[in-house]
Amino acid sequence: MRAVVLLSGGLDSATVLAMAREQGRECYALSLRYGQRHAAELDAAVRIAVALGAVRHEIIDLDLSRFGGSALTDASIAVPERPGAPGTIPVTYVPARNTIMLSIALGWAETLDAREIHFGANAVDYSGYPDCRPEYVAAFEQMANLATKAGAEGRPLRIAAPIIDMTKARIIREGVRLGVDYAMTVSCYQADDEGRACGGCDACRIRRDGFAAAGVGDPTRYR
Amino acid sequence: MRAVVLLSGGLDSATVLAMAREQGRECYALSLRYGQRHAAELDAAVRIAVALGAVRHEIIDLDLSRFGGSALTDASIAVPERPGAPGTIPVTYVPARNTIMLSIALGWAETLDAREIHFGANAVDYSGYPDCRPEYVAAFEQMANLATKAGAEGRPLRIAAPIIDMTKARIIREGVRLGVDYAMTVSCYQADDEGRACGGCDACRIRRDGFAAAGVGDPTRYR
Numbered sequence: 454m455r456a457v458v459l460l461s462g463g464l465d466s467a468t469v470l471a472m473a474r475e476q477g478r479e480c481y482a483l484s485l486r487y488g489q490r491h492a493a494e495l496d497a498a499v500r501i502a503v504a505l506g507a508v509r510h511e512i513i514d515l516d517l518s519r520f521g522g523s524a525l526t527d528a529s530i531a532v533p534e535r536p537g538a539p540g541t542i543p544v545t546y547v548p549a550r551n552t553i554m555l556s557i558a559l560g561w562a563e564t565l566d567a568r569e570i571h572f573g574a575n576a577v578d579y580s581g582y583p584d585c586r587p588e589y590v591a592a593f594e595q596m597a598n599l600a601t602k603a604g605a606e607g608r609p610l611r612i613a614a615p616i617i618d619m620t621k622a623r624i625i626r627e628g629v630r631l632g633v634d635y636a637m638t639v640s641c642y643q644a645d646d647e648g649r650a651c652g653g654c655d656a657c658r659i660r661r662d663g664f665a666a667a668g669v670g671d672p673t674r675y676r
Numbered sequence: 677m678r679a680v681v682l683l684s685g686g687l688d689s690a691t692v693l694a695m696a697r698e699q700g701r702e703c704y705a706l707s708l709r710y711g712q713r714h715a716a717e718l719d720a721a722v723r724i725a726v727a728l729g730a731v732r733h734e735i736i737d738l739d740l741s742r743f744g745g746s747a748l749t750d751a752s753i754a755v756p757e758r759p760g761a762p763g764t765i766p767v768t769y770v771p772a773r774n775t776i777m778l779s780i781a782l783g784w785a786e787t788l789d790a791r792e793i794h795f796g797a798n799a800v801d802y803s804g805y806p807d808c809r810p811e812y813v814a815a816f817e818q819m820a821n822l823a824t825k826a827g828a829e830g831r832p833l834r835i836a837a838p839i840i841d842m843t844k845a846r847i848i849r850e851g852v853r854l855g856v857d858y859a860m861t862v863s864c865y866q867a868d869d870e871g872r873a874c875g876g877c878d879a880c881r882i883r884r885d886g887f888a889a890a891g892v893g894d895p896t897r898y899r
Contacts, residue, residue, distance in 0.1 A: 548787050553780055556772055556775045564771050595815050601806060
């Protein structure tokens with residue numbers, strides 16, 4: 454069975470790809486070049502897609518930096534070095550990014566006649582992003598099945614979010630079991646061109662704590 | 677009040693822009709260069725945005741022809757010269773196009789702190805597209821308000837689809853009242869470089885019938 458898998462180049466989506474492969478899915482990996490600060494994440498996605506056996510990998514260009522509004526796409530907004538206040542949404546949130554990525558995946562899925570989109574959203578260590586919550590994923594799926602020819606014709610699509618309830622430690626243990634080489638993945642919001650992490654941003658902190666909690670050696674290359 | 681207005685260059689979205697302006701909205705027009713067969717539609721959008729007083733117009737590039745699957749983006753699929761069978765979805769349907777456009781509009785709306793997206797979907801003469809139905813628009817709005825920081829923080833966004841229930845004749849009469857110059861608009865699926873219409877495709881047929889039913893002279897330039 455065919456599945457479109459969103460692949461960012463980070464730890465979570467690499468694990469999701471490995472899980473989809475274990476389930477026997479024929480995986481079409483999709484990445485978005487949306488104006489993020491660094492290209493290392495996409496370089497990582499290219500290597501991960503091959504290493505984990507995607508049948509095809511497409512990188513789609515969509516320049517969200519035209520709109521700005523996020524530390525990840527707007528050079529004038531600094532990436533914070535400390536966690537924000539509890540309950541607040543951080544400046545690293547990219548407006549509607551997950552919705553845009555899922556929508557593009559939806560178009561590709563329909564063309565491929567794939568009935569699943571696999572999406573590495575995580576609501577546990579999710580840093581307060583609204584578009585990583587289970588109720589968001591459910592609402593997207595409902596909308597998607599009204600949007601498409603396949604849905605209208607009774608071939609519904611499922612948005613699989615298999616790690617949404619997992620702690621980072623559990624995700625890492627699952628990936629290690631499936632042979633994911635996390636040295637390939639880049640989570641840092643401001644990695645350098647070689648993919649080396651800053652060690653100080655939210656994404657680095659959550660990742661490092663995850664390896665520690667999993668009892669797995671942290672393979673991240675810090676600069 | 678700010679609003680993002682989806683502007684294709686066709687008759688419907690031009691009318692929606694004029695209606696939003698009449699309501700006093702500060703309009704941010706958004707078009708998508710998605711790999712459609714001809715550029716005349718986007719040239720029309722540029723002229724319409726200026727003529728109808730949008731404060732800004734952005735054309736976003738996103739190459740959906742990479743996925744294919746539609747006569748509008750895949751040169752190997754012919755645009756039909758006759759209407760399809762009732763109840764079927766035509767090959768001119770572009771997988772998830774409206775969802776992708778609305779998602780990009782959602783990102784821009786959040787950046788602008790705009791609470792409305794105006795969308796020229798029409799369910800009467802809609803040619804059988806699933807993503808032009810009122811239930812689809814409602815589902816997108818619900819999803820959008822779970823997706824965004826603004827929605828999560830209690831500043832909901834509305835998807836306005838003001839012409840969704842109108843006949844083409846009524847849309848045209850409304851536009852004429854508001855001073856829309858329909859000679860600027862391009863509806864044809866296979867217009868030539870100067871924007872001249874084929875006269876034979878579904879979009880041309882619906883448009884011509886609309887002018888006739890409205891009792892308004894058809895300003896369309898046919899080739």
